[in-house]
Each structure stands twice: as C-alpha cells, then as structure tokens.
Amino acid sequence: MFDQFFYQDKGLFLQSLHPVAALSYAGVLMVLALLFTNPLYLLGLLLVIILAVAAVDGLAAWETYLKISLGMMLLVIIINPLVVHAGETIIWWGPRLPVFGRLTVSLEAICYGAAMSVRLLAIISIFCLYNLIVHPDKVLSLLARFASRSALVLSLATRMFPAMIRQMENIREVQVVRGVDFHAGTLKERLPKYAALMNILLLSSLEDSLEIAEAMQARAFGSGRRSCYRRDTWRPRDSLCLGGSLLALAVAVYGQAKGCSTFSFYPELDYLIKGPMTVIVLIIIILALSVPVVLSWGWQRCPYFKAKI
Amino acid sequence: MAFWRKMLFPFALVFILGLLLASIKINALLLGQGWGLLAPVIIIMALVLLYWGFEQGRVSSREVAVIAMLGTIAAVGRVPFAALPNIQPATFMVIISGFVFGPRAGFMAGSTAALVSNFFLGQGPWTPWQMFAWGLAGTSAGVMGIIFPRAGKKVMTVFSFLWGYLFGCIMNLWTWTGFVHPLNWQSFVATYAASFWFDTFHATGNAAFYLLFGPSFVKILQRFRRKLEVTLLPVIEGDKNAAL
Amino acid sequence: MPLFQSENLTYYYPDREKPALKGINLSIEEGEFLLITGGSGSGKSSLARALAGLIPDFYGGRFGGKVYFQGRDMGQMDRRKLAREVGIVFQDPEKQLVMTSVEAEIAFGLENLGLPQAEMSRRVAEVLSFLDLAEVRQEFTAHLSGGQKQKLALAAVLAMQPQVLILDEPTSQLDPVAAEEFFNLIKRLNEEMGLTIILIEQRLERCFHLADRVVLMEDGQVKYEGTPEQLARWAVAREIPFIPPVARFFARIGFPSIPVTVKEGRRLLRSNFNYRKFPPLRPVVNENPEEPVLTMSRVWFTYPNGKEALQDISLQIAAGELVAILGTNGAGKSTLLKTMAGLLKPGRGRVLVMGRDLSNESRPGAGRIAYLSQNPNDYLFQDTVEEELLFTLKNFGLTDDGVVDDLLEKLGLQRYRRVNPRDLSSGERQRVALASILVTRPRLLVLDEPTRGMDYRLKDELGAMLMDLSKEGVSVVLVTHDVEFAAAYATRVLLLFAGRIVADGPKHQVLGQSVFYSTQIGKMCRGYVDGVLTLRDALDRLEPVWPARQVVPEVR
Structure with a gap:
C-alpha cells in the first residue's frame, strides 16, 4: 500500500503541466483562499477547484479529503460561535463557563464559522488537486535547482521509503518466526516488541547508508560545483495557465484593496454584494482561474487543440 | 564567522517564533484577517531559511546518506503498524537523530520525514506545519545535544514528553490562525482542547519510547557517528615490511 | 604504459589489525578484461575500491604504496578527474540508486561533474537507448526489478563515459536470467566500445570465459595471475575451487x-x-513410511492486489528430506516458503506441520518451524551472539539445556559468543541468524535463497551444515536460483512456475530432464x-x- 505515490500518473492534461505552472496555479489558489473573506468569493473559488479536480478524474480521491475536512469544519463552526463575543445578533444565551465567560452564540459568529469552514474545505481541496496533478519527482527536480543538497536528501529518502516499509515487514515476519507475538500482551508489553523492529531497522539502515554514500562518492558527489539537469518542457499551455493564475492574483489584490472580496462579519453582517464591481471582479477571477480547466476540456475533445497547446 | 554560522539557526528560530508571538498581540495592525495568510508565509519562510542553512554548510556524502536514512526511518515510523496502530515513533526518532547528529541533521531528518511520508500518504495543508514541527523538534534536540551533551535519560524523557504537546501546539496554529477569529487566548485554548487527548497520547508515547529505548538507540547512533569521520594514516614502515 | 599500475599497495581499514591488501603489484593494460576472483575476505573488493580511488579517499585507514593511473599517482589526482575516467558498479543495486526517477538517476553523476545541460541531455539519451532503458525513463526507481536496477546503476556510471569500468560482484543479487543479460552487456562494452573491464566475481560459471586474464586473490595478496586456462590448470592442482x-x-x-x-x-x-x-x-529414493513433517493440500494464496501467487499446491515433505525449490522470479517461490512457515495464511487449502494446522495457531509453528529470510541482518539486534539465541529461547518459554553451546559449536560460532553480531562478516552473520532459529530444535527448516552472494567455500560449508541437519531428521526446504547448489545438496527438487508445481521428484530426475535448470556439468x-x-x-x-x-x- 505504501509503495505507491499518492500521485498516480494517468497521462491527463493537468498532469502534463510544467511544475512551475502547476505549482503557481496551486499557490495562487492557496493565497486567494486565505485572502478572501467574502463567502461568495470563497464559494466561487471552491467551485473552480472542484472543477479542476473533476478534470483529473479526482472526485473519488476528493471524497476522502472531504471526509477528513468534515471533522475539522465542524470544529471550526463550533469553536467560532463559542469563543467570539463580537457579534450583535445574539440568538442563544448560554451558561457562564470558567475560561470563556458567559457563552453567547451570535448569528454573525455562526456565519463566520460557516464561511471559514468553506475556506477550510477549499484549502484542503487545493491540496487534493495538488496531489493529483504534481508528480513528487517534478517538485524534487524543481527544488534541485535552488537547493541541490536538500533535494538530494529528499529524493534519497523518497526512494528508500518503499524499500524500508518492505524491510520492516520482513523484519516483522522474522520476529514472528522467532516467537514474538505482536498481538499478545498489554500495551506496555507490546511496545518493546515494536521498538525491537525499529532497532533492527535502524542498525541495518545505518550500515546501508555507508554503502549508499560510497556509491555517491564514486559518482563524483562532492567533487566540486554541481550543475543541474532539467528535463521539463515549457509548452504554450504552461504560459496560458501561468498567465491565468497571475491575472487572477492581480485582480484579487485589486479587489482586496477596493474591498470587493472582503466581508466584515462583526459586529453586524455586511452586504454580500456591495456593487457591480464585486460581481465583475469575482467573474474575472473565476474565468482566469478556469483557464487550466477549460484547456483540459478542450485538450480531451479536440485533436487540433492538442497539437497547438 | 564560524560562530555566526553556528548561531544562525537558533537566531532565526527565535526571530520567527518572536514574530509569531508578537503577531498575536498586534493583530489589529493587520486587520486581524491577514493571519490566515501570514502564518503559512512565516512557516514557509522559516523552512526556506532552515533549508538554506543546510545548503550553506559542507556536507559529506556520508552525512547526506545518513540524514536521508534517519529521515526515512522517522517517516516509516509514521506508518501505522498493524498491532499497534496508535503508536508512532516518528517524533522519538527525530529527537534522537537531532540529539546525536546536531541541529542541522535533526532539522533535515524531521522535515524530510514529514514531506516524504506525505508523498505516499497524501500532501495537505498540514505538510508545511508538520515539516516545521518535526524539523524544530530535531533542531531543538540538536541544540540540547550541544548545550547539554550529557543530558541523561530523565531530562530527555521530559523533553520528548513536552514535544508531544509542542507538536500539537504547532499543528493547531494552522487551524487557529486560518479559521478562527479573533485570535485570542480563549479561542486558542478552545482549538487546543479539541486535540488535547491526541497530544497527550503523543507525548506519553514519546516519553515511553525515550524512557525505555532512548539510551540504547542513542548509543547505536553515537557508535555509528564515529564512522562518519575519515582519518587517513600512512602505513608504518615496520608494518610494511611485515606485510611483504 | 599500463593503464593501472600498483606498486606495493598495502592497506588497513580503520581500526583493523589485519591488512586488507598487502604488497600488491599489479598492472592492467588498456582494453583488457580482467577478472579478479577469490573467496570472501580475500581482499578482492578492497582492491577494486583502491583502483576506483575510494580507498583511501572514502574509507580512511592506513594506506601504503602507490597506485598509478595512466602514469599519474592516484593519490595526487583530482577526484572529479578520476571519477570521469574510472567508474565502479557495486554489488547491491538497492544501495546505489539515489534519485527517484530513472532519468534523474543517470543525470546524477553528470550533475556532480558539473557538465552543461546540452551535454547532459545528449549523454542521458545515448545511455538510455544503448541500455534499452528508454521505456522506463520516467519510472520511480524503487519500482524497477532487481535486474533493471542494476542495469540502471550501470547506465548511471556509463553516462560519465569512463575508460575503465570496475564491477564488484555485480550479479550476486540478481537472478540467473538478469545476471546473464548483465554479463552480455559487459561483454559488449568490452568488445564493441573497447572499455577496460575489471570484474570482481566469485561465481565463475558465466564469466570465466569472458576474461583475458584472471587474478586469484587470497589473504590480501595476489596468489596467481594468468589466462583462464593457465589458472584452471594451476588451481586444480592445488584443489582451489575458484574455477x-x-x-x-x-x-x-x-x-x-x-x-x-x-x-x-x-x-x-x-x-x-x-x-x-x-x-x-542409483535411484535416491528413501521412501519414508512415517507421517510427513509437512503436508500441504490444495493450497491457494492470493495477494490483496489480486495476484494468485499459489495455485492448487499439494505436496508432502518427509523427515530428513532436503528439498530445493527452483523457478523464475515471480513464480511464487517466496510465497510458498512463507506459507510453509505459517507467515502467510492460505486463502484455500490446509498446511499441516507435524499433523497440526498452522492457521489455528497464534504463533505459527510454535518453534517447530524455523525460517531463514534472505537478509540475515533482519535477525541481528542483540549485543552478543549468545543473546540472539537466548532471545528466541525466551520467546518460546524454553530454557537453555545446553542447546546454545551445542549450536554455537556446530556452526563454528563458539569464539564469537560474546561478540556483537553486527561486527561479523556476512557469512558469519548468516550462521548467527541460523543459530538463532535452530535453537528451538525445529522439525522443519525453510530458507529463502541462502546462497546469495556466497563464495564456493561458504556454500560448501552451508551445504554440509544442511546435510547434517537433514541427517538428524530435520526437513529442509530451500528456495534458490543456484542450480549447482541444489544439484550438489538437495535430495528432491521442485520446479515452480506461475504459482504451480510443474515438476517434483528426485533431483537427478527433475534436473536431469531439464534443459535450462541444469548444472554446467x-x-x-x-x-x-x-x-x-x-x-x-x-x-x-x-x-x-x-x-x-x-x-x-x-x-x-
């Protein structure tokens, strides 16, 4: 189970993006999710993200993420009304508690909690999208350009991970044959059995690490300045997606400065739509962010499109 | 110069932690809303700084391989083990790695464990925070190792125990800064309460691991650390003749 | 001018009293195919590392004498320059690959040399096509098969375009088919590309004839050097097995x-x-009227991913039989072995050991079955050899009734009794692992590729040990790729293919009829x-x- 990346290559359009374009797209989505407070904007963002997830056949994976989010969303919805006393429209007066003082639940705080749980879902969905479209390898190769040594540590660890999981399983089997029953005994008795596994794994891995180091040294590691091998290609699609992301970011910053995408919950709820600008800015942002989704749609259906981008 | 290079890490960490704490006090200045964005930015900045620190020093191929291995072992420690699903010795492994191999190696082992295990388990918004939390656990253990190289079982057990809660604190920061408003101590306590039992379990697990196996694991690592240094001597004349 | 010239090369590993190499004088010509052979601990790997410049650079220790490469003292040479000229491929492919994708792995060495992007692209492309790795170029390296991994390790070294290729037992971890393919590549590199090849090997059936010259090492010294034929004649006269x-x-x-x-x-x-x-x-049939030690009846095993690794396996193994299981990779050999050991529960069918069903027991076999995995390191974590044995005894609630002494004596471990098992050589480690499972006096011993990476002497010792056990009435089952070993020691051979038993019988019958699973003789x-x-x-x-x-x- 743990010898496969979470990422699965399906040869889809969004998976073929250059890592810079893909990471910028996810990054801009992330920044916007954290920037917006207007529920309409948050919902719009969530819509785009879900469309993108659907474009990489990821709705099944997204469901798992949705389940993880639900608990946290609930937490956010509960905590906000309980601890925030800034709202004016009080709908429930509760008892007095030692730490929090008099419990009051206000309409504003409930709305804030709801908006924030949408933000939470959006953020978690962005990571779901990220997992679906960015191969870990691509991130490592991008990182190698700036921090080659750290990237090397990371890629070595990534490469070793599946092997080590397997080794752990082998060690477990050997211990079973030597009479260790992992399911018997209290927690306190089982802990040393588990620690013995880690102990063997540690001893063997440390020995192995010297052999790996030797192989690296034999291939001239640490013999001077390194260069960096690049293998990602930049296509027109990457320019388009990057352009869309940057445009969305710029418009969002403008909207934020003008107050279109902000929304004040306290002390009283603001108007959702403050004027035509609110809607125009939102539409531009959604369109700009939909560029990859639209391209993906076209790429799947139109051979001409495929050849051009 | 060497002093500054050595102290860069503690200073950077104090600076960033200070910034984080200060932010809670003066959030009015930033309209209160901005922290959802600023907190991850600070964390990512901190990570960049710490990685930069790793890039600057001289690292031999042996060190790279060992650090990667320690990170991988800690990452494997995150994978639930069938017979003991709730016990995850990742934090324990990171702490002893830092304690023996120093702050830099400790940070790399910790942050690597978080990032690499998430390649397989799935990345999420928690990834940078986990990288930061485990990285910091390794770094602080490394600082402990430098300041109190003789820190015994008791001290380190308490240290591991506290890291269980500290880890929870750091992980809660992202829920708290991102989705709760206003940021005051009441709301933090409320957020923290939700994870309190989980963190207690984590802390107890860490302490138990260190109490029972810390010294023997540290001994293994220390014994190995000596193999990282390479000394070359010429063959003594007498020996050479004997060999022929 | 010879390519390599060593003068009086002597070397001690750090903290070692005994020299790994003593007074070696050797010269190697350009374009030569040199085979260096010898037993474990003969210094052949150390010599390879000295020629690759890893000794003393990487290891430290005490170094005496000189090694010249193209007339230049290697001690004075720039490491980068040396890495461009001399490449080395090691034993275990698992421990040579550092990157996540095939392409990045090949580029790793080139990056270390600081080559420009255009040059790297060209070299990576060339090597990928030459070694037929283009298909898997974006594959996660951890997912490749053992043979592909070793080919990738070779590709990564070849991309650096060395003049000399040193190979340190490159096929010891591979199955015969992959090993054959690997040697064919090496031969091509030597004949078509003119690369100088220095091959360190102790299993000579497949490579002896490829060499122009063979060097036999013993105790850190060159014992003999000459053409393969000369060596064969010389060695036979002295009962030396390395031919x-x-x-x-x-x-x-x-x-x-x-x-x-x-x-x-x-x-x-x-x-x-x-x-x-x-x-x-002479027909070797010892029909045993007793109850069989192991009975498998209609056993099926399916992995969670749907692979039917065992299909309808029925067999009986009597006391004192020594059974070898042969078959290609993925035929289900290891699965069969683990099912016998009770580590895997069959989906259908029954496995009985001494008449008791394994799947009803919480601790499979309860000491009646011993299982030796491929990697003896998986067993070793106590501070002394003795404690390893006591650990198993304690787990089964047994007391030491002299069995520890007995086993240590029998496996030649008595003098290591108080030594940390991690300080021992790989052959000794395997014996410790074996001792740690034999301590319960099992009736069935199953071994997973026990001869992997062993030299002739160690193999003979292991074979003799297994024969002794089977004489005592222990049934021994081993999975191996090593037909020579199976032919020498097994009494019965099973041939497994795609989860089914396709042949089962006395070894002369099964191996004698087989075209591929046969010995050189x-x-x-x-x-x-x-x-x-x-x-x-x-x-x-x-x-x-x-x-x-x-x-x-x-x-x-």
Whole structure:
C-alpha cells in the first residue's frame, strides 16, 4: 500500500503541466483562499477547484479529503460561535463557563464559522488537486535547482521509503518466526516488541547508508560545483495557465484593496454584494482561474487543440 | 564567522517564533484577517531559511546518506503498524537523530520525514506545519545535544514528553490562525482542547519510547557517528615490511 | 604504459589489525578484461575500491604504496578527474540508486561533474537507448526489478563515459536470467566500445570465459595471475575451487587441454568418446513410511492486489528430506516458503506441520518451524551472539539445556559468543541468524535463497551444515536460483512456475530432464551421459570409461 505515490500518473492534461505552472496555479489558489473573506468569493473559488479536480478524474480521491475536512469544519463552526463575543445578533444565551465567560452564540459568529469552514474545505481541496496533478519527482527536480543538497536528501529518502516499509515487514515476519507475538500482551508489553523492529531497522539502515554514500562518492558527489539537469518542457499551455493564475492574483489584490472580496462579519453582517464591481471582479477571477480547466476540456475533445497547446 | 554560522539557526528560530508571538498581540495592525495568510508565509519562510542553512554548510556524502536514512526511518515510523496502530515513533526518532547528529541533521531528518511520508500518504495543508514541527523538534534536540551533551535519560524523557504537546501546539496554529477569529487566548485554548487527548497520547508515547529505548538507540547512533569521520594514516614502515 | 599500475599497495581499514591488501603489484593494460576472483575476505573488493580511488579517499585507514593511473599517482589526482575516467558498479543495486526517477538517476553523476545541460541531455539519451532503458525513463526507481536496477546503476556510471569500468560482484543479487543479460552487456562494452573491464566475481560459471586474464586473490595478496586456462590448470592442482566445474572436470581426469565453457567441453567429449547409454544412476529414493513433517493440500494464496501467487499446491515433505525449490522470479517461490512457515495464511487449502494446522495457531509453528529470510541482518539486534539465541529461547518459554553451546559449536560460532553480531562478516552473520532459529530444535527448516552472494567455500560449508541437519531428521526446504547448489545438496527438487508445481521428484530426475535448470556439468554431458549433474557424478560415470588413448583436439 505504501509503495505507491499518492500521485498516480494517468497521462491527463493537468498532469502534463510544467511544475512551475502547476505549482503557481496551486499557490495562487492557496493565497486567494486565505485572502478572501467574502463567502461568495470563497464559494466561487471552491467551485473552480472542484472543477479542476473533476478534470483529473479526482472526485473519488476528493471524497476522502472531504471526509477528513468534515471533522475539522465542524470544529471550526463550533469553536467560532463559542469563543467570539463580537457579534450583535445574539440568538442563544448560554451558561457562564470558567475560561470563556458567559457563552453567547451570535448569528454573525455562526456565519463566520460557516464561511471559514468553506475556506477550510477549499484549502484542503487545493491540496487534493495538488496531489493529483504534481508528480513528487517534478517538485524534487524543481527544488534541485535552488537547493541541490536538500533535494538530494529528499529524493534519497523518497526512494528508500518503499524499500524500508518492505524491510520492516520482513523484519516483522522474522520476529514472528522467532516467537514474538505482536498481538499478545498489554500495551506496555507490546511496545518493546515494536521498538525491537525499529532497532533492527535502524542498525541495518545505518550500515546501508555507508554503502549508499560510497556509491555517491564514486559518482563524483562532492567533487566540486554541481550543475543541474532539467528535463521539463515549457509548452504554450504552461504560459496560458501561468498567465491565468497571475491575472487572477492581480485582480484579487485589486479587489482586496477596493474591498470587493472582503466581508466584515462583526459586529453586524455586511452586504454580500456591495456593487457591480464585486460581481465583475469575482467573474474575472473565476474565468482566469478556469483557464487550466477549460484547456483540459478542450485538450480531451479536440485533436487540433492538442497539437497547438 | 564560524560562530555566526553556528548561531544562525537558533537566531532565526527565535526571530520567527518572536514574530509569531508578537503577531498575536498586534493583530489589529493587520486587520486581524491577514493571519490566515501570514502564518503559512512565516512557516514557509522559516523552512526556506532552515533549508538554506543546510545548503550553506559542507556536507559529506556520508552525512547526506545518513540524514536521508534517519529521515526515512522517522517517516516509516509514521506508518501505522498493524498491532499497534496508535503508536508512532516518528517524533522519538527525530529527537534522537537531532540529539546525536546536531541541529542541522535533526532539522533535515524531521522535515524530510514529514514531506516524504506525505508523498505516499497524501500532501495537505498540514505538510508545511508538520515539516516545521518535526524539523524544530530535531533542531531543538540538536541544540540540547550541544548545550547539554550529557543530558541523561530523565531530562530527555521530559523533553520528548513536552514535544508531544509542542507538536500539537504547532499543528493547531494552522487551524487557529486560518479559521478562527479573533485570535485570542480563549479561542486558542478552545482549538487546543479539541486535540488535547491526541497530544497527550503523543507525548506519553514519546516519553515511553525515550524512557525505555532512548539510551540504547542513542548509543547505536553515537557508535555509528564515529564512522562518519575519515582519518587517513600512512602505513608504518615496520608494518610494511611485515606485510611483504 | 599500463593503464593501472600498483606498486606495493598495502592497506588497513580503520581500526583493523589485519591488512586488507598487502604488497600488491599489479598492472592492467588498456582494453583488457580482467577478472579478479577469490573467496570472501580475500581482499578482492578492497582492491577494486583502491583502483576506483575510494580507498583511501572514502574509507580512511592506513594506506601504503602507490597506485598509478595512466602514469599519474592516484593519490595526487583530482577526484572529479578520476571519477570521469574510472567508474565502479557495486554489488547491491538497492544501495546505489539515489534519485527517484530513472532519468534523474543517470543525470546524477553528470550533475556532480558539473557538465552543461546540452551535454547532459545528449549523454542521458545515448545511455538510455544503448541500455534499452528508454521505456522506463520516467519510472520511480524503487519500482524497477532487481535486474533493471542494476542495469540502471550501470547506465548511471556509463553516462560519465569512463575508460575503465570496475564491477564488484555485480550479479550476486540478481537472478540467473538478469545476471546473464548483465554479463552480455559487459561483454559488449568490452568488445564493441573497447572499455577496460575489471570484474570482481566469485561465481565463475558465466564469466570465466569472458576474461583475458584472471587474478586469484587470497589473504590480501595476489596468489596467481594468468589466462583462464593457465589458472584452471594451476588451481586444480592445488584443489582451489575458484574455477568453473567444466574446467575442473577436465583437469581432474588429467586432460591436456582445459576448456572453460560448455561448448568447448562438449567438443572435447564428442571427439573423445562415443555415445553410450548408461544404466540409470542409483535411484535416491528413501521412501519414508512415517507421517510427513509437512503436508500441504490444495493450497491457494492470493495477494490483496489480486495476484494468485499459489495455485492448487499439494505436496508432502518427509523427515530428513532436503528439498530445493527452483523457478523464475515471480513464480511464487517466496510465497510458498512463507506459507510453509505459517507467515502467510492460505486463502484455500490446509498446511499441516507435524499433523497440526498452522492457521489455528497464534504463533505459527510454535518453534517447530524455523525460517531463514534472505537478509540475515533482519535477525541481528542483540549485543552478543549468545543473546540472539537466548532471545528466541525466551520467546518460546524454553530454557537453555545446553542447546546454545551445542549450536554455537556446530556452526563454528563458539569464539564469537560474546561478540556483537553486527561486527561479523556476512557469512558469519548468516550462521548467527541460523543459530538463532535452530535453537528451538525445529522439525522443519525453510530458507529463502541462502546462497546469495556466497563464495564456493561458504556454500560448501552451508551445504554440509544442511546435510547434517537433514541427517538428524530435520526437513529442509530451500528456495534458490543456484542450480549447482541444489544439484550438489538437495535430495528432491521442485520446479515452480506461475504459482504451480510443474515438476517434483528426485533431483537427478527433475534436473536431469531439464534443459535450462541444469548444472554446467549437466549441460556438458547431455546426450553423452544422462543423469549427470555434479562433478562427482561426472567423475564417477566417465572416469572408468575414459578411453586410454587421449586424442588431443586442435587447440583453438
């Protein structure tokens, strides 16, 4: 189970993006999710993200993420009304508690909690999208350009991970044959059995690490300045997606400065739509962010499109 | 110069932690809303700084391989083990790695464990925070190792125990800064309460691991650390003749 | 000017009293295919590392004498320059790959050399096509098969375009098919590309004939150097096992010319001797009326991913049988072994050991079954050898009734009793692992590829040990790729293919009928004398009928 990346290559359009374009797209989505407070904007963002997830056949994976989010969303919805006393429209007066003082639940705080749980879902969905479209390898190769040594540590660890999981399983089997029953005994008795596994794994891995180091040294590691091998290609699609992301970011910053995408919950709820600008800015942002989704749609259906981008 | 290079890490960490704490006090200045964005930015900045620190020093191929291995072992420690699903010795492994191999190696082992295990388990918004939390656990253990190289079982057990809660604190920061408003101590306590039992379990697990196996694991690592240094001597004349 | 020239090379590993290399004087010409052989601990790997500049650079220790590469002292050479000229591929592919994708792995060495992007792209592309790795170029390196991993390790070194390629037992972790393919590549590199090859190897059936010159090492010294034929003749006279069985056979019967391949051996047999039908060899059937130790009836095993690894396996193993299981990778050998050991529960069917069903027990076998995995390191974590044995005893609630002493004595570990098992050599580690599971006096011993990476001497020791156990009534089952080992020691051979048993019987019957799963001697004798597997068999059958007049064929 743990010898496969979470990422699965399906040869889809969004998976073929250059890592810079893909990471910028996810990054801009992330920044916007954290920037917006207007529920309409948050919902719009969530819509785009879900469309993108659907474009990489990821709705099944997204469901798992949705389940993880639900608990946290609930937490956010509960905590906000309980601890925030800034709202004016009080709908429930509760008892007095030692730490929090008099419990009051206000309409504003409930709305804030709801908006924030949408933000939470959006953020978690962005990571779901990220997992679906960015191969870990691509991130490592991008990182190698700036921090080659750290990237090397990371890629070595990534490469070793599946092997080590397997080794752990082998060690477990050997211990079973030597009479260790992992399911018997209290927690306190089982802990040393588990620690013995880690102990063997540690001893063997440390020995192995010297052999790996030797192989690296034999291939001239640490013999001077390194260069960096690049293998990602930049296509027109990457320019388009990057352009869309940057445009969305710029418009969002403008909207934020003008107050279109902000929304004040306290002390009283603001108007959702403050004027035509609110809607125009939102539409531009959604369109700009939909560029990859639209391209993906076209790429799947139109051979001409495929050849051009 | 060497002093500054050595102290860069503690200073950077104090600076960033200070910034984080200060932010809670003066959030009015930033309209209160901005922290959802600023907190991850600070964390990512901190990570960049710490990685930069790793890039600057001289690292031999042996060190790279060992650090990667320690990170991988800690990452494997995150994978639930069938017979003991709730016990995850990742934090324990990171702490002893830092304690023996120093702050830099400790940070790399910790942050690597978080990032690499998430390649397989799935990345999420928690990834940078986990990288930061485990990285910091390794770094602080490394600082402990430098300041109190003789820190015994008791001290380190308490240290591991506290890291269980500290880890929870750091992980809660992202829920708290991102989705709760206003940021005051009441709301933090409320957020923290939700994870309190989980963190207690984590802390107890860490302490138990260190109490029972810390010294023997540290001994293994220390014994190995000596193999990282390479000394070359010429063959003594007498020996050479004997060999022929 | 020779490519390599070593003068009085002496080396001690750090904290070691005994030198790994002493006073080595060796010269290696450009374009040569040099085979360096010798037992474990003979210093052959150390010599390879010294030629690659890793000794003393990487290891430290005490170093004396000089090694010259193209006339330059290697001690003074820039490391980067040296890495460009001399490449080395190690034993275990698992421990050489550092990157996540195939392409990045090949580029790793080039990046270290600081080559420009255009040059790297060209070299990566060339090597990918030459070694036929283009198909998997974006694959996660952890997902490749063992053979592909080793090919990738070779590709990564070749991309650096070295003049000399040093290979340190490159096939010891591979199955025979992958090993064969690997050697063919090496041969091509030597013949078509003119690369100088220095091959360190202790299993010589497949590579002896490839070499221009062979160096035999012992105790850190060069014992003999010469052409393969010269070495074969020299070694046979001294009972030194480091030559292929075919050569040993002809040398033993005192033949004037010594062939080193099956093809030459057959030619000699043909020209010396007419086909004769021999009566079948003594049938080795010891029908055991007792209750079998292990009974498997209609066992199926399916992995969670849907792979049916075992299909309808039924077999019985009697006390004192020594069974070898052969088969290709993925045939289900390891799965079968683990099912026997009770580590995997069959989906359908029953596994009985000493009449008791394994799947009903929380601790499978409860000490009646011992399982030796491929990696002895998986067993070792106590501070002393003795404690490893006591650990198992304690787990089964047994007391030491002298069994520890007994086993340590029998496995030659008595003097390591108080030594940390991690300080021992790999052969000794395996014996410790074996001791740690034999301590419960099991009735069934299963071993997963126990001869992997072993030299002739260690293999003989292991074989003798297993024979002793089976004489004591322990049933031994081992999975192996090593047909020579199976032929020498097993009593019965099972052939597994795609989860099914396709052949099962006494070894002379199964291996004697097989074309591929046969020994070198067996392949040589096919059609002349049937049912011959080992050197002993061949000598027994052929020596008496060897014509007195010895026709010396024209020398090739």
